[in-house]
Amino acid sequence: MSSKVIKTGFIGPTSLAIAFSLVAAAACAQYPGQVAKKSKDTPDLRAIAVLEWTGDAGKPKTSRLVPITVYDGEALQDGNVYLARPQPMALAGEVEYELERNGQPIGLYDIKNAGQEQGLWVGYGAWKPLPSAKPAAPKPIVDDGFNPNDDKPVLHHKHTDASSKTGSDSGGDSDSSGQSGAHDPDRPTLHKKPGTADSSGSSTSPASDPDQPTLHKKDSGDSGNTGSAQSSDPNRPVLHKSTQASADSIDGEHTSSADPDRPRLLRGKPTGNGPDVQPSLMGLPQDMQQAVAVSDAKSRPEHPWSYTWANPDDEQKMKEAMEDIARQALGLKTPPAAPKHATARTHAKPTPPPEPIPLVDEKFHVFELAYGSGATLVLSAHTDGPPAQQKFVTLIAQPDLYGNALVLLKNVTDNAHLDETPRMRLVDAVDALADNRGELLFELRGASQRQFALYRVLRGTAEKIFVTGGGQYGVAPGE
Structure with a gap:
């Protein structure tokens, strides 16, 4: 078996660094090693x-x-x-x-x-x-029995001053805390057990009254027993901590998940x-x-999308202008008025214009998709008649500098072409990118399938930024 020798040229420092980087990149591709965790600056889903x-x-x-x-x-x-x-x-x-x-x-x-x-x-x-905030419970009124209008004597706690801290200054006997009790000779006093030592180390004298009851501490039992004394009642039930893990979840997530990250x-x-x-x-x-x-997962402030008109009459004018554009797109032209035949003797009265052809299932919405961005108009409707002959229209427009409706997107289709050009049905405005700006969410409904699409209205254009299902539908007319 013969071997071939491949001659190579000189590898300088630059090319060596490039070669090393390529090898390192290949090694990382084969063995990625430990995956780095997300930083704190990574936005939430x-x-x-x-x-x-x-x-x-x-x-x-x-x-x-x-x-x-x-x-x-x-x-x-x-x-x-x-x-x-x-x-x-x-x-x-x-x-x-x-x-x-x-x-x-x-x-x-x-x-x-x-x-x-x-x-x-x-x-x-x-x-x-939605969860509603529960009203705070009123604080209970505690009756301490004090009535400023009552002249009955009231017992108060004794106030400790500097003169009562030592027994030598008061001239009476002092207890273990250093407070004098000589002011009230009839006041009962607790004495230490005979044979105990005080804080100075000297043994105290027995109680003056041998029949006076004495308080004793509870026997702790065996010094090697770390728990509480249980030998007094062996049949007494005892609560034990569970031997199972303290929690099966951490921060609400189950630890047995296949992918904790x-x-x-x-x-x-x-x-x-x-x-x-x-x-x-x-x-x-x-x-x-x-x-x-x-x-x-991140709490965000509410952002209403409703638009407030400076002049309420402007909304009706823009709606009528949008309806005229929709009728023209659907082929619903207003029939011409009857000709006038004027005579010399009688003056014909002006004939009122004919009523416009009504739009069926008309929906008109006005949004303010960003603070101070102006009005965004959306109108959708369809013609009357049998379902097979109905035509559908959806318009997205904004007012121009002269107060006219500037159409940004026009979608016109009928039941015979729904698989090619789906019907656009507005769902609502939503902040999909978490940037405090709203997008228009439409349902693209065809004859046998449907998708959803997001449109961003910005700088006088309506751009489709996302569509579900891989985008089987083509670009809508007017985009």
Whole structure:
């Protein structure tokens, strides 16, 4: 077997350092060694989800929670697959979500179990009310028996002064504490046991009254017994400390977890070991309602997204302008007015303009997505008629310098093209990146599937920053 010799050139200091770094990098890739722990500056995880339910808010008939995204401090991760073992971390048992509407909390939702619907994970749990602060209990009034209007004598504790600290100054006998008792010769005095020594080491004299009872200390028993004396009553029950570990969990986390370094979301208080909640909400019923759900281990201040108009009339003007744009996008043109036939004898009265064609299921929202950022308008509606012939429109706009509606995004589709261009249904505004700025959360509903997308409105644009499920849908028209 022959061997080949490969000639190499001179390796200088620079190239040697590069070669060493490459070798070290390869070694680290093969054996990473100890994984460094996260620093204290690493931001906490923040999960965003959507709660869907039927019935009344707070007491739903059926409900489920759809995970949307988890922000790990650097990027938005898909909440449906992030750290799935097998269910995603966003749906782990006892994870607690805070339900929000327009940035205001409306309740809590605790995850009990999770399952898959049409290949996607959803969570099932219970809606709980927000905890209310209990009023502080009034301090009890202690009756010490003192009445300033009562002239009866009251006994008080004796005040110790400097003259009573030594027995020589008072002229009477002193006890072991150095306080004189000669002021009251009839006052009973406790004497030490005969044969004991005082603090100076000298033996005290026997009590003057041999029939006076004497207080004795309890026998401690065997000096080698470190516990309490139990020989007096061997049948007396004794409480012992448990030999089991003092706690099976540390800071609320179970020590038997397979991965103790795995990050976790905010967990609610367990309510017991009752049966898991069974799946109850299936499909997309007509009366289904939606709300944003946020789980964050860090407490953050509330941030309402409602916008306050300087002139209340401006809101109605912007709404009418948005409705006109929506009608044009849907092809709902206002029919022309009837022609006027004026005569010389009679003056025709001006004919009022025809009523605009109504929009069905119209929803109009105004948000202030950041303090001082101005108004962000969202309008969605569809045409009337059979479901197969309905057309849908969703608009995102902002007022321009002249008070007109500047459209940032226009989504128009119909039932025949939902798989190509899904219908955009606004869920709410939510702070997904924990930067005190709101994003618009939309449901992208197609004919046979759906996704959720986050849009950030900034500098006159509406940009899609995240979509669940890998983004099967293309870019919406107008983006």
